[in-house]
Amino acid sequence: MNALPFFQNIKNALTAGGTGGLTWHLHAALSRQRWESTKARIETHLFKGLKLKARLAQHSAGELKLILIGASAGWMMSTPWLESFTEIEIYDIDPLTPVLFRLNHGRALKQKGIHVRFHITDAIDQLDRILSKHPDSLIWFDNVLGQHRIRLKNSDLASTQLKILQRRLKGRFWGSVHDLYSGPVQRVPDSPVDVVLELARIEGSDQDSARVHITGDENRPIDHEETSLGQARQSFLQKLGATPNGGAWLDHETAKVFPPGTALTWTGWDFKRDYCHCLELGWTASSADTS
Ligand SMILES: C[S@@+](CC[C@H](N)C(=O)[O-])C[C@H]1O[C@@H](n2cnc3c(N)ncnc32)[C@H](O)[C@@H]1O
CATH class of the missing domain: 3.40.50 (Rossmann fold)
Known part of the structure; x- marks a missing residue:
């Protein structure tokens, strides 16, 4: 059709x-x-x-x-x-x-x-x-929600529409893989990206100061480590190979797609040899909380 x-x-x-x-x-x-x-x-x-x-x-x-x-x-x-x-x-x-x-x-x-x-x-x-x-x-x-701002060519509109998505999906079991951020990286040539972070957002806000709960990374489970979204993002993007002067990373406006408390996985995707995406993956059946 x-x-x-x-x-x-x-x-x-x-x-x-x-x-x-x-x-x-x-x-x-x-x-x-x-x-x-x-x-x-x-x-x-x-x-x-x-x-x-x-x-x-x-x-x-x-x-x-x-x-x-x-x-x-x-x-x-x-x-x-x-x-x-x-x-x-x-x-x-x-x-x-x-x-x-x-x-x-x-x-x-x-x-x-x-x-x-x-x-x-x-x-x-x-x-x-x-x-x-x-x-x-x-x-x-x-891998479609992170493309929404690109297709709409309007990050504010995309962000608003993505934030209310969880309300539209209320009562359903759903999941997503989407771009959170993307940008240029500098890594040892041909060393594939191999980093994973498990976390959950404690608050509904997508501000840098919003608290997140880190539950593990590739090598070790972590008990109750709490940090800010901004801090978690900065250290994860560095692991992906972002450098301070490597150019600005694109925010795909998806930080509030999932309700707070959803178990999330962040990982890297070597989209090109020198350009990486930070992907977020999650599943939820919870009711919407758009606070
Ligand atoms: C990055 S590609 C995803 C690739 C795909 N998941 C794969 O593994 O090959 C994004 C896809 O989303 C589609 N798309 C973008 N906006 C859409 C929308 N509003 N509704 C349906 N599909 C959409 C595009 O046509 C494209 O095929």
Whole structure:
């Protein structure tokens, strides 16, 4: 199903407002090897979501349905995770999505008899309608929320819309991987990024002074370490290879996407050899708190 006008489809097939399209597909196809470790981390997190959902006993076995938003060709998506579902509704504005997604994942899904339907539509704009159409499905935002400010070309509007997203998703089990920040890095050539931080925001504010609770990093669990969002960000970006004079990092306006208390994972993604993204991953079933 394609709900967008003809010329909009042409534009989205080329760049999707700077968030996807042909430019993204070419870059992704050529970057597969460099992105492998980040893709593996995302896969681990995806399965974590299923365990969490099973613990909450929110579905009966054999009846797991998925709404996948911003799927593109699923370059970073795990086929084994997709195979956990009986039905998948895929939403993207890029009209190339159905063909390319099928190339990457279609065969395996078909063999398992999984029903996949594609919808070419703006899923953030149409979210309420999508949610009511699929009331029992789990929702995964697949590296799309951090692109919202880029596509809108208006960071204030994007920030406002992203902050109220949790209210629109109230009562649903949902998760997301999205860009928090991105910028230039200086690292030993060809040393892949391999850092992870586990944390939770204590307060709803996205100000630098907002308190966060660090629960662990790659090498050790940490008990009750509390710091500020600004401090956590600064030290994490340094671990990714940001340098004080390395240029400004872009804030993707996603710091308040999840409700306070959500268990979050930060990790790095070597988007280019010298340009890294700080990704945030999380799952939540909690009611919205937009304080
Ligand atoms: C960075 S790419 C995500 C890539 C994808 N998850 C993958 O692994 O290949 C962002 C995707 O989100 C899509 N997109 C951006 N805004 C959207 C919106 N409002 N609704 C649906 N899709 C959107 C773009 O077309 C693009 O395919």
